Amino acid sequence: MLNIKYELTKDLKQKPDFNNLGFGTKFTDHMFIMDYTEGKGWHDPRIVPYQPISLDPSAMVFHYGQEMFEGMKAYKTEDDRVLLFRPEKNIHRTNVTNERLCIPQIDEDDMFQAINDLIKVEKDWIPTPKGTSLYIRPFIIATDPFLGVRASNSYMFMVILCPVGAYYKEGINPVKIWVETEYVRAVKGGIGFAKTGGNYAASIKAQMKAKERGYSQVLWLDGVERKYVEEVGTMNVFFKIDGEVITPSLEGSILAGVTRDSVIELLKSWNIPVSERKLSIEEIYAAAEEGKLEEAFGTGTAAVISPIGELNYDGRVISINDGKIGEVSQKIYDTITGIQTGHVEDTYGWAKEIK
Incomplete structure (x- = not known):
């Protein structure tokens, strides 16, 4: 168990209008920090005022990108409880990423305690209007002042x-997606399955290209054959074809999303056919031509569900479900957000209360 030191600020920030929140622009009064030193391990856990950090210009994170991050959310229920959604999955994935990037493993109970205790301090920052939450960003950076790989x-x-x-x-309304054929996000054997900034840096160019053409996000194809769909933007992706929901299988270049896993479990419990396999862009377009492409949606912590209303692949534009959210997509969204906020009974044991 961590012996966390507390240094609480007396200069509290003015909270933003919870009815008019963006994403990732306003931060709470405090943050958690813990250091790692070779031979000593993780040490000096503390909750301190939110502040800039001081690093040597030669800190290795700046030059070689050895870092990782996670994304989670906390929700306040109507009876004032605070819930996390499957936090053990994100915490376990932290160490999967750490292993790939040669970052020291972090005790999973310690990581949960750090998140739990920081949220307890910042409970008043959790918004309650519909669709809002408190986003949690744990991350690790390499700090050695050294130039060398x-x-x-x-x-x-x-x-x-x-x-x-x-x-x-756009909210829960379907978005328009550009199918990227020039750039790739990741390849098997690389770091595509890890939650690290390099994957996202590699995606920016294609995202800008898509937005210049009026599209919200990019559908990535595999990096070898440029044939099979992988992820959509920063999310996993699902397609409902002729009654079956299909998502690309995890083969080393795709992030094992917590929402992805939850969607698969929900569909199985509802007896909706679901499969994880390779899915080519041509199969999707053939299904559209045959009238069998019924729904498509992305999944992730930030958006939960993002329905896809249009795809553009090499100038071939298809509309999905007349640009409307599908029945299955809506049911998934309502169920997951309902469990997260305590409005739907959690029969899966996914919600964990902050205590």
Whole structure:
């Protein structure tokens, strides 16, 4: 168990209007920090005022990108409880990423305690209007002041929090997606399955290209054959074809999303056919031509469900479900957000209360 030191600020910030929140722009009064030193391990856990951090210009994170992050949310229920959604999945995935990036493993109970205790301090920052939540960003950076390609010997683990509204300004309405054929996000054997900034840096160019053409996000194809769909933007992706829901299988280049796993479990419990397999873009377009492409949606912590209303692949534009959210997509969204906020009975044991 961590012996967390507290340094609480007396200069509290003015909270934003919870009815008019964006995403990732306002941060709470405090943050969690813990250091790692080779030979000593993780040490000095503390909750301190939210503040800039001081690093040597030669800190290895700046030059070699050895870092990782996670994304979670906290929700306040009508009876004033605070719930997290499957936090053990994100915490376990932290160490999966750490293993790939040669970052020291972090005790999973310690990580949960850090998040739990920071949220207890910042409970008043959790918004309650529909669709809002408190976003949780744990991350680890390499801090050795050294120029040379190797694993760092020192690190900082931090957790910051921000109250957020809907991730997409379109809300739950279907979005238009550009199918990217020039750039790739990741390949098997790389770091596509890890939650690390390099994956997102690699995606920015294609996202800008898509937005210039009036599209909200990018549908990524595999990096070898440029044939099979992988992820949509920063989310996993699902397609409902002729009654069956299909999502790309995890083969090393796709993030094992917590929402993805939850959707698969929900569909199985509802006796809706669901499969994880390779799915080509041509199969999707053939299904559309045959009238069998019924729904498509992305899944992720930030947006939960993001329905897809249109795809553009090499100038071939298809509309999905007349640009409207599908029945299955809506049911998934209502169920997951209902469990997260305590409005739907949690028969899966997914919600964990902050205590």
